[in-house]
Amino acid sequence: MESTAAADDGVRLWADRTGRGEPLVCCHGGPGLWDTFGGVADLLAADLAVYRWDQRGCGRSQRTGPYSTARTLADLDAVRRHFGLERMALLGHSWGARLALQYAIEHPERVSALVYVSGTGIDQDAAWHAAYARARDERLGPHLERWRALKHKDRTGAEDREFSVLQWSADFADPARAMEHAERMAEPWFGVNFACNAALIAEDRTLWGTPELRAACAELDVPTLIIDGAEDIRPRWSVDSLEHALPRVTRITLKSAAHLPWTETPEAFRTTITEFLTNHP
Structure with a gap:
């Protein structure tokens, strides 16, 4: 069920619900990309109501700023209100995992599980980025x-897509199918919002790696499941x-599995999430 959620400043956000059951709201990665959880919704629809959305400026949402962590957190809450959810399980992937964690820290009473x-x-990203x-x-x-x-040229729209697909191909463990998976991520192609990406990544440098964030995590009374793909090129020790x-x-x-484990190990991914959420309603 596709719909449009309105942020509190009037920006239109694409949103979707699939399945029935307890709510699981998904936060896509990027920043500056769009929802890639269609496969996740298909996997989990028999057990959960899966809610997806495109962050502002991304995909099918209105391409309007401002782009900031506070603004994106408020947009996530607007999606929650749009669907009438008092509490929800929250799933975040890649940069979206940061977003989901920050939302849980700010609103633990609204998050049943992370x-x-x-x-x-x-x-800080500098700790792991070279690896x-x-x-x-x-x-x-x-x-x-x-x-x-x-990477080092002014790209056309078609070259932006080629650049992204090549980069995304490194996010899969099986080289024989990596380009196939990456091409599927680019269909349909909405165009990366590089301004959004730059603004939020720059802000992350001031938020991440701080004693305040570590202390907030230590006080977070929300059951959390961390799922890693063993073959992710981002070092798992991070x-x-x-x-x-x-x-x-x-x-x-x-x-x-690598960076998108639901693509390469779908059944293990589904079982892991459903068992965890069953035990942490």
């Missing part, structure tokens, strides 16, 4: 030269900082 998928912990870049370049293999050429800070945490690493 599912943190393929995130990078609570330290990530090395792994990315290795995973890109024969596509690395073309990816670098695109998530240790979050795991060690949270008081109520379960961590599962899925073999043969």
